[in-house]
Amino acid sequence: MLSFECDYIMGAHPKILENLIKTNMETMSGYGNDPYTASAKEKIRAACQNDEVDVRFLVGGTQTNKIVIDSMLAKYEGVIAATTGHINVHESGAIEASGHKVLALPAREGKLDAAEVEKYLENFWADGTCEHMVLPGMVYISHPTEYGTLYSHAELKALKAVCERYEIPLFIDGARLGYGLMSKRTDVTLCDLTHLCDVFYIGGTKVGAFCGEAVVFTHNNAPKHFFTTVKQNGALLAKGRLLGVQFDTLFTDGLYFEISKNAIDMAEKLRQMFISRGYSLFIDSPTNQQFIIIEDSRLEEIKKQVRYDYWERYDDTRSVVRFATSWATTDEDLKKLAEII
Amino acid sequence: MLSFECDYIMGAHPKILENLIKTNMETMSGYGNDPYTASAKEKIRAACQNDEVDVRFLVGGTQTNKIVIDSMLAKYEGVIAATTGHINVHESGAIEASGHKVLALPAREGKLDAAEVEKYLENFWADGTCEHMVLPGMVYISHPTEYGTLYSHAELKALKAVCERYEIPLFIDGARLGYGLMSKRTDVTLCDLTHLCDVFYIGGTKVGAFCGEAVVFTHNNAPKHFFTTVKQNGALLAKGRLLGVQFDTLFTDGLYFEISKNAIDMAEKLRQMFISRGYSLFIDSPTNQQFIIIEDSRLEEIKKQVRYDYWERYDDTRSVVRFATSWATTDEDLKKLAEII
Amino acid sequence: MLSFECDYIMGAHPKILENLIKTNMETMSGYGNDPYTASAKEKIRAACQNDEVDVRFLVGGTQTNKIVIDSMLAKYEGVIAATTGHINVHESGAIEASGHKVLALPAREGKLDAAEVEKYLENFWADGTCEHMVLPGMVYISHPTEYGTLYSHAELKALKAVCERYEIPLFIDGARLGYGLMSKRTDVTLCDLTHLCDVFYIGGTKVGAFCGEAVVFTHNNAPKHFFTTVKQNGALLAKGRLLGVQFDTLFTDGLYFEISKNAIDMAEKLRQMFISRGYSLFIDSPTNQQFIIIEDSRLEEIKKQVRYDYWERYDDTRSVVRFATSWATTDEDLKKLAEII
């Protein structure tokens, strides 16, 4: 069945499969001590154009958020995030399970506003009872956000400046980073990110890999004994090569960027397709997630022929529905969708 | 380089790769809600010949131990294990990180003795201060153990009886289960296990998969909301199909047992090879891990041509070294090893 | 210096000291296995007029909230509370440190609205992604609230009904319970509480004791091995008698109610005193905490002669300030205050 349900409905990019086969019978040490992991790290460092970055591989998004946040916070610290942030909504309390409060601030189309974050921090430290509260120890944002939106270079710079003023790290959840970097409406490059935050990750799961996220500590600031922390969290793959080979492939000949661009191109067409047919957008997303307002009666029909993600009720008769393109979406898929809507 | 370092030095069994390719472009829902995961569960249930089993997939061994133990213990309970048990030694404190003490009892060639466990439990509850201690809430064993040894059917039955008397579950870490089931010196079948413990897992990572462990709750006793627990632990794969396809393959036409048997056959030959050359065994292992006592000077030479796992010092001039075979070990490999030793 | 800063500015009620002296040289077993603890439990049960209550003593409020909530929630559950709830603001993340998210709903003068709680629960379970979220496992309210307000009998009944519909416990933080029970504007009795919630506590620290909170599980529903849980949390007093003697005293001849009434009487006078002098109330509190709106310039003067608790800015020139009376407040204190304001 045709599906725009999310960006992880298919397997892995064929080149990844090809390389998994090619390297399959080579004997390698475990836990990431293999040549493909080393090579993948090197290629990501090169793509970042920043010698100070330190790259580590983890398996999935929630796992990465949990481990990065917990390893960078003191036990009495919490993490500032938008109310709509993934860690605040859809991670089953993974952050709290590791002992940290998510300090939720209002989301503006999925984004945090630097001025609001600053106001929060200022008020916090001015409060005479602040030592009885959870100390804000980090700022978490997602880029693209859960609403497909992006921070501009200026917005990230402003957030980073606030974080520096209060001496806390800025962490960017890049589960869909490729789609953000290749958006036609962004002024932020991969290299920029290494200067605009303290740690971010390059999502693999949602951008062509079976699984895997590449965590980038931007200034040789990986937490001490991070390997042991990963193991303690049950996140260390014995066959680390599975992550190594995948990211080595994604960062060879710009594959990661190329397939991300495909999702953007397809999303652009999808978006125009809906607009030209008179549908309204719920949010003006410049990335691969498009949020469309659809009459419920219409939706009943559409549901029979294509999978999408139901987002939320818009009003009494209309709903917001998400259509996601990916590295694997084809013109063929769009043609079919056009006939349905 | 020739390697008997461990049983996860290669990729995945070729049939797994084949099926990953074959299913790669099918669109499927995430988080395990795909047909291959359903099929894999069904096949494992069939292999278990027990309708009450409930199968769940996780990514790796430490992760599985951590999640199963934490989800089955009350917060004030600990888990009994052999001092040499994986959870007590090589999991970076994953169990303690989830709040539970590992109550270590002496290991007999890697195994727990039912009588000693019973004595411990009896003394514990007879102690007037027991409410000031960690309550024993589960027994954990590995089968095969970290020393390659196996429990007999009678030994498992005795352990299970003790657990039932004290109303605590018995959990079997089966990271290398296939190698145990196919040992020539076992009287325990997969079906037996579903009656001899409350939960066990069928290791994939060390038996031909890229990753993956199939947890089997033996009497419809999966903890409530286990899915959410998995997510909270950062252990839920968005592309659950990666585990589904792998286990579906391993449990089609008995592949799991067939490749496990190969490791056993090869281990048997390897063992004879060492014995016939005058080496002594450190332990009489009936599975794929063989522990050989080797003169240090001899080892210096061997090290140059083959990878093994250094285990421990035996005496002033000799060491214990582990050679592991796997689903992928060939007669060719053994021939090369024969020339080296 | 004259102080209305809070309700724990003095030591303990003289009768408590008297009884500590009287019993001081008696030898008793530790950990609450002493006759005074037993007697205190019995007297509280009698005061509750409910044979099913199970009473336990803890040392302080945050500790009690942390232990009660953690011992009654599954690891994947969170607790619903008002955004202004003590556990959500002023407990340094104690709840999150034990692994649970505080699910904050809007506060109405410090209170949760039953209809809003119901709506939240209904929406939660209707959401297709709810298994990826934190499951709501309890409702927490404080009575009196942090704003001095009280739930009516009907409001509590409505909340309890919602909780029963969703099969989750209702927990009442009664750090200031005495002041709520003796309010002239309440229709809720101690006995009522044993029917209107699953667990509550009778605050000692803020009502005449040096320390201590009496947790009341209302229907023999104390969590299994609660003693061990208390110990594990570092909350078990070796000399449990310290809590036993204090609560035994407070629940002899209605002392707890009598001294609570004093605070209410004094608060009533204080409130009238401010109103009659033209001050406005920020909130219409029926208990011992009174929130007054005061001109900043006026406050500068007042500050020199009396201690109060600065609450928040009201507008550009006025602040909200809290004056708390207690079991120990005297007419003399009020007379002095009258001269100051």
Add this chain to the structure above:
Amino acid sequence: MLSFECDYIMGAHPKILENLIKTNMETMSGYGNDPYTASAKEKIRAACQNDEVDVRFLVGGTQTNKIVIDSMLAKYEGVIAATTGHINVHESGAIEASGHKVLALPAREGKLDAAEVEKYLENFWADGTCEHMVLPGMVYISHPTEYGTLYSHAELKALKAVCERYEIPLFIDGARLGYGLMSKRTDVTLCDLTHLCDVFYIGGTKVGAFCGEAVVFTHNNAPKHFFTTVKQNGALLAKGRLLGVQFDTLFTDGLYFEISKNAIDMAEKLRQMFISRGYSLFIDSPTNQQFIIIEDSRLEEIKKQVRYDYWERYDDTRSVVRFATSWATTDEDLKKLAEII
């Protein structure tokens, strides 16, 4: 009934009660911001004769062990302790509940041996798999130990040297510190301790207070935001004065030492009393806990007239029993005991 069950069978030293009464109606700020807490800290600093010490008050022993250890360890670190150490046996897993493994080494009459600790640390870091294990991050000892024994100055120095070599702190549980300092067979002073470890505590609960332990960070090394950590652990007393007044009293005119000395004098007499009557000692304890070997038949008689602590079975017909003296034991008590045994 006559009791030598433990050293916390009575209330508080009369002078403590006197001062609680004297200060009872003074209004003070909460949470330790009161003049008596400040004074107590100052007096303890003076008694330590070391300007770099930083003193904090907590309520009980398990709580103190839990908070000190958790606040000084990284999340991936564990704490080395003797198998008989309080944290390894009788704290209901409080340390593990905060995420840390207790790395138990053999106890020599309750004590850790510096050479064995060093060997452990040396082997640990030499092990190629150490990053898969729990990193040793602290050494915990109790002084006096759970067996009443004491470390000599040389032994502490040796332990400290090992800790320094491996850059981990040495923590001394001083729940019964007074009885150690006043032993006739010690060469360790309070001042010495400030140079021989990184943190220790001066037990109040077992030495004359109702409750309370004074934690001494020896070189201005209190963990950052320790106040918030205490609050998060539910260990912050609203009426901090309760601890302040008690320790202020104990450290006025050497009361703490004087009453500790009484326990030692009484223990010495008790010990001689048993020896002279032909009883054997289980261990040669130089402090207030005396371990006597008694015939079971004899014990049956004794049990009817005096309370003691049953320790363990010695052989088929004899048991080990603990008699503890305290600040409150009198010659009268001993006379009664003499008649019984």
